[in-house]
Amino acid sequence: MKFSPTTLGPLFAVIAVTLFSLNDVTMKFLSGGYALHQIVLIRSVVGMAVVLLVMAPFQGGLSTLKTRRVGAQMVRAGMVFFANMTFFLGLAALPLADAVALFFVSPFVITIFSVLFLGETVGPRRWTAVAVGLVGVLIILRPGTSAFQLASLLPIAAAFGYGGLHIMTRYLRNTESTVSMVFYIQLMFILATAALGLVMGDGKFATTANPSLEFLFRPWVWPETGDLPFILVLGIFASVGGYFISLAYRMGEAALVAPFEYLALPLSIILGMLIFDEWPDAVAWAGIALILASGLYTVWREHHLAKRQRPKREG
Numbered sequence: 604m605k606f607s608p609t610t611l612g613p614l615f616a617v618i619a620v621t622l623f624s625l626n627d628v629t630m631k632f633l634s635g636g637y638a639l640h641q642i643v644l645i646r647s648v649v650g651m652a653v654v655l656l657v658m659a660p661f662q663g664g665l666s667t668l669k670t671r672r673v674g675a676q677m678v679r680a681g682m683v684f685f686a687n688m689t690f691f692l693g694l695a696a697l698p699l700a701d702a703v704a705l706f707f708v709s710p711f712v713i714t715i716f717s718v719l720f721l722g723e724t725v726g727p728r729r730w731t732a733v734a735v736g737l738v739g740v741l742i743i744l745r746p747g748t749s750a751f752q753l754a755s756l757l758p759i760a761a762a763f764g765y766g767g768l769h770i771m772t773r774y775l776r777n778t779e780s781t782v783s784m785v786f787y788i789q790l791m792f793i794l795a796t797a798a799l800g801l802v803m804g805d806g807k808f809a810t811t812a813n814p815s816l817e818f819l820f821r822p823w824v825w826p827e828t829g830d831l832p833f834i835l836v837l838g839i840f841a842s843v844g845g846y847f848i849s850l851a852y853r854m855g856e857a858a859l860v861a862p863f864e865y866l867a868l869p870l871s872i873i874l875g876m877l878i879f880d881e882w883p884d885a886v887a888w889a890g891i892a893l894i895l896a897s898g899l900y901t902v903w904r905e906h907h908l909a910k911r912q913r914p915k916r917e918g
Contacts, residue, residue, distance in 0.1 A: 649838025
């Protein structure tokens, strides 16, 4: 039975989003007892094993890891590292649904980056969608009120890293294999978290000022036996999810695949309720709705303009 790219792209996106959502839940669950860089290092070692022992052999062997663009690969991997670390630090302090919703300003960031770095033209409709999405962000952030948390800015910072990742993926996708992109991400995570562990793994910067800082500066400890399976599956979720999302955008049109990433929003609401007893209040629901609607419109508008096949797209 053969599947068309129209079917496979969204299917792979759904698999990736599900794995990423489970990854987020597991990371939030572990954030109260371990240092972030310790968890990510163990996760990345497991992820690298998956790449080398499972993915590479099925995609043509270790030769698929070769690249002539190591610098660009590492820049892309650095953006993934920044996006992951800032998002996970935000997760430690925020409700799951709020963190995920704030992260979904990434389509607006990608729109802005496409103008700045790719020379694309964005018209008033997409700029309006960006503005509506930013209103949704402000509603969730609630600046100037007692509900505002500085940690709320961390998922937004992660969205900028994710936007840069997409720009770099467009730059590399015609010459680099999917497996090589996953490999360099895991390599970056291993090198960066090992360095962080050497600098702050003894807990000398430890603080209890807030959950995010505590998650960052907490000393390394030997994982409890019951937590090891959770830490190990993080590596599987991250590497396999990263592989499937890259494959989704290779197999299907971006406009068809991207909306399925928004499944992370209802998943985060459901998982947050079931596992952490979190439920967005009325204000948060309003912000989430605006971000979701404007993000989906941005994706649809990109698709509509792409069909015109113009060198310069107008919105």
